[in-house]
Amino acid sequence: MVSVIQRVKKLRLRLAYLRVSPGAVTLPSTIKKISLEFARRNAGGHMGPRKFWRDYLPGIKFYNPDVELSVNRPELVGGKAEMTVETANGEKKTFNILNKTQQDIMAELTKAYSATPIPVSEEDKQLAQQYLQWKIDEERKEVEREARKAKRKADRAEGLL
Amino acid sequence: MPPRLPHPRLPALTSTLLFRPTLTTTLNATPLLARLASGKSAATKEKEAAARKKKKSRPTFRQFDLRDMDQYSLVEAVRYLRAFEAGQDPATVKYDLAVKIKTNRSGPVVKSMIKLPVPVRSDTRICVIAKDKVAQKAREAGAVIAGYEEVIQDILNEKIDFDLCIAHDAVAADFAKKVGRILGPRGLMPNVKMGTIVKDPAAAISDLTGKSEFKERLGVVRLPIGQLGFSEEQLAANIKAFMAVLKKELKRLSYQSEKSVYEVVLSSTHGPGLSLNGDLRPAEEVKAEALAKLEAEAGQQEAVAA
Numbered sequence: 214m215v216s217v218i219q220r221v222k223k224l225r226l227r228l229a230y231l232r233v234s235p236g237a238v239t240l241p242s243t244i245k246k247i248s249l250e251f252a253r254r255n256a257g258g259h260m261g262p263r264k265f266w267r268d269y270l271p272g273i274k275f276y277n278p279d280v281e282l283s284v285n286r287p288e289l290v291g292g293k294a295e296m297t298v299e300t301a302n303g304e305k306k307t308f309n310i311l312n313k314t315q316q317d318i319m320a321e322l323t324k325a326y327s328a329t330p331i332p333v334s335e336e337d338k339q340l341a342q343q344y345l346q347w348k349i350d351e352e353r354k355e356v357e358r359e360a361r362k363a364k365r366k367a368d369r370a371e372g373l374l
Numbered sequence: 375m376p377p378r379l380p381h382p383r384l385p386a387l388t389s390t391l392l393f394r395p396t397l398t399t400t401l402n403a404t405p406l407l408a409r410l411a412s413g414k415s416a417a418t419k420e421k422e423a424a425a426r427k428k429k430k431s432r433p434t435f436r437q438f439d440l441r442d443m444d445q446y447s448l449v450e451a452v453r454y455l456r457a458f459e460a461g462q463d464p465a466t467v468k469y470d471l472a473v474k475i476k477t478n479r480s481g482p483v484v485k486s487m488i489k490l491p492v493p494v495r496s497d498t499r500i501c502v503i504a505k506d507k508v509a510q511k512a513r514e515a516g517a518v519i520a521g522y523e524e525v526i527q528d529i530l531n532e533k534i535d536f537d538l539c540i541a542h543d544a545v546a547a548d549f550a551k552k553v554g555r556i557l558g559p560r561g562l563m564p565n566v567k568m569g570t571i572v573k574d575p576a577a578a579i580s581d582l583t584g585k586s587e588f589k590e591r592l593g594v595v596r597l598p599i600g601q602l603g604f605s606e607e608q609l610a611a612n613i614k615a616f617m618a619v620l621k622k623e624l625k626r627l628s629y630q631s632e633k634s635v636y637e638v639v640l641s642s643t644h645g646p647g648l649s650l651n652g653d654l655r656p657a658e659e660v661k662a663e664a665l666a667k668l669e670a671e672a673g674q675q676e677a678v679a680a
Binding site: 216217220223224227228231249266270271272273274278282283284 | 438439440442443444453454456457458460461462646647648
């Protein structure tokens with residue numbers, strides 16, 4: 214069982230990151246649904262859409278709980294990359310997001326629907342920074358671990374020879 | 375309290391340390407050379423260390439002070455979890471409930487079944503072991519597999535394509551001998567206590583579908599409690615129903631060992647675990663609403679008086 218302190222530390226960082234994440238905007242209440250469609254692999258300009266999903270959608274969902282989000286990835290490689298926004302009056306607007314970065318996609322959404330960014334508290338910002346730093350550290354540690362493991366394996370193989 | 379980064383982990387006492395003499399001396403009073411000279415392999419030492427550790431074990435699972443924990447109302451927790459599940463399929467992503475129990479390490483464990491008000495999964499594949507007519511009836515009631523000899527043959531060949539197994543009580547004793555070894559470890563073995571050895575399998579199917587099993591492991595009971603698509607009310611109904619059953623089970627065991635609910639944590643397939651405080655909605659929101667209502671009433675009264 215993990216200690217409560219450890220759990221709460223990590224949880225606070227993770228939740229703070231969600232609150233200040235780049236998707237922290239208010240969308241007009243007329244928007245009912247945002248659906249994305251792109252491929253499972255990055256190749257051919259599908260990385261931006263995927264990053265938009267991973268980095269921006271959680272924040273959008275948190276601040277606009279009534280907006281339905283759907284992500285559909287029918288193809289493994291290639292195919293179209295589209296974002297469809299459905300409004301309350303049944304109107305559908307489709308954006309081509311192939312070869313666009315996640316920032317570009319967000320900018321397009323912001324421009325088309327005049328999304329307003331949510332003011333974030335200084336404390337949350339700091340926590341989010343810590344979260345990112347922690348993730349980077351973890352990644353570095355993982356790489357180091359792998360390197361050590363590889364070295365051990367190589368040493369052992371040498372010993373056997 | 376400003377949260378700090380997690381404490382850098384001390385390296386584990388494994389054979390890695392043989393390559394890092396500087397750390398060995400800090401962690402272990404015996405110098406590396408002496409340890410090597412004693413002729414004990416790293417594996418033996420590990421075993422010894424484990425044995426030393428074991429002696430210190432407590433009779434209960436470790437309990438932490440929940441005052442340090444951030445706890446959330448159901449609505450808040452669900453809002454966070456939905457954000458973490460943004461863009462996921464609402465039918466495959468599940469909410470999970472983990473209930474920590476204050477209990478001894480040894481002794482009886484909670485194990486039971488519950489039929490949730492809103493079933494989490496409705497696609498349970500049922501296998502019925504019965505002869506002739508009873509098997510026919512079971513198939514009509516929705517069993518995917520039903521029969522006797524051929525089913526047992528399939529099971530013996532480890533062809534197991536079901537999540538739940540029901541046996542007719544006329545054949546149970548004979549059948550248990552044949553396949554107990556295979557079904558037992560998988561937790562699929564029918565028994566009277568779980569209500570899976572019955573006189574009428576067809577009726578049991580309708581009783582058992584939509585039922586989920588739960589079992590205490592290491593002082594925690596875990597159960598999928600809803601699909602991502604569920605509303606807060608549906609989720610609340612499921613949690614309430616589950617907690618009621620769990621508390622009853624805990625009470626039933628209380629003459630043997632003292633057990634009580636300690637913490638309830640809601641998580642989702644990709645999301646973090648959020649400790650619940652037992653309220654449906656955040657306390658401030660409820661308070662603000664009550665205040666607004668009072669004010670509105672006061673305003674009305676004034677208007678009437680005027």
